[in-house]
Amino acid sequence: RVLHDETALKAAMKELLGLGAELVIVFGASAIADRRDVIPAALAGIGGAIEHFGMPVDPGNLLLIGNANGLPVLGAPGCARSPVENGFDWVLMRLLAGLKVTRSELTGMGVGGLLMEIVTRPQPRESLEPDDNRHVSAVVLAAGRSTRMGGPNKLLAELDGQKLVRIVTEHALASKARDVIVVTGHQAELIEKALAGLKVTFVRNPDFAKGLASSVKAGVLAVPRQADGAVICLGDMPMISSDLIDRLIDAFAPDRGNLIAVPVSDGRRGNPVLWSRRFFNELMVLDGDVGARHLIAKHNEVVAEVPVEGDGAFLDIDTPQALEAARGS
Known part of the structure; x- marks a missing residue:
């Protein structure tokens, strides 16, 4: 160098x-x-x-x-x-x-066309409206079976007197996100009851047993057509704040090539992740119990990293031990 x-x-x-x-x-x-x-x-x-x-x-x-x-x-x-x-x-x-x-x-090498298709500039045949960060939806994934908890639904566990799923959803509602979509599946009625009174849209995922990807698809399908992007939040990450979601939305700037916004600390990329609508088609072909981390790596040139402190963007409560640790912190 x-x-x-x-x-x-x-x-x-x-x-x-x-x-x-x-x-x-x-x-x-x-x-x-x-x-x-x-x-x-x-x-x-x-x-x-x-x-x-x-x-x-x-x-x-x-x-x-x-x-x-x-x-x-x-x-x-x-x-x-x-x-x-x-x-x-x-x-x-x-x-x-x-x-x-x-x-x-x-x-x-230019024979057959001068422009390759890249995410920041789709080919002219695609009629896409200019997007910016005017309208971002929040999608809360709350359909999982909590298999690692050994029985109880982790999303219904309480932290400081509030159920985990409600904490996450209220953070999303308090953010700059224009609307909040909650994807349910396992014990859907109990999850929806825990969120009673909140201004959210519920979407049931009948394929929740197939893993995380099925819930991402269900959530993406429910995002309003006028939305420029969606921030995907995990229902078992109660330490995510509305401020972090706001910072992701502020970092989302398609006119400057920032099409994906992700929190980062010490080189680690965490959650939630904000996706431009331009990636919705790729999110719709995810499969199994995996997220979209490989898509972030694939499109690294359009990723905006948002520095964060602490473990909030990395702490998901999957086990009884993790829950007890969160209660004691």
Whole structure:
């Protein structure tokens, strides 16, 4: 890691080439706008040559390909950091296979269409209204069977004189979320009774025994059409505050590419998670007793991390021991 400075970059590239590197990739601090920018200027400064700048695909259109001492040098576009396949991957795979990437190969990559579909810019054929954080729904998942509790329904257990599911739901109601949807399943009547008097919409999940994913789907299906996104809350996480939900909603900014908002502490990602409507289709194909953590990793480039303190975003009450610990804290 060096300064985004021509002199510093020249020294670093010389050092790598002197150590016998077979390929040099430079990840800049900003996009390469033209041949006078830091990366191309540094390449020229060590006697290298720019072979091609730009690609007819997006993301990946700001890729730079050059050489120094007969070895390939890539100026990576910002999308190189994305786990989603893009133009940078197409070039890198060829170079790693020992294939020369010439101007004709690069221009050929644009045949059939110049734009790849990415979540921040769906293809023109999709008619999507511009979304922002004006309308976010909260979905409280309260359909589980509490198998790890050894019998009792954990959501009906009490903490400071209130049932867990009511604590979570009241936090959601006190937040900036426009509406609150509660997904029920196991002992649905008792859960709904525990939430009596609260202004929520109940949705029953007949497939609750299939696991968490079925409840996520039921909740997503119930989100109003006018909602820009939904924050998915777990009914067994009573330490989640309305303030945290508000901070997630504030961090949700599709116009700046922030399509997923997640709480983070010491590198750990917790709950709840706010999802743009653009991911609802992917949430609808989840299966089993797993959440959507892999989707967060898949779309890491559009994740807004919200720093949090304490264990509230990580503490779910699954066992009698966890419940006793929460009561004693």
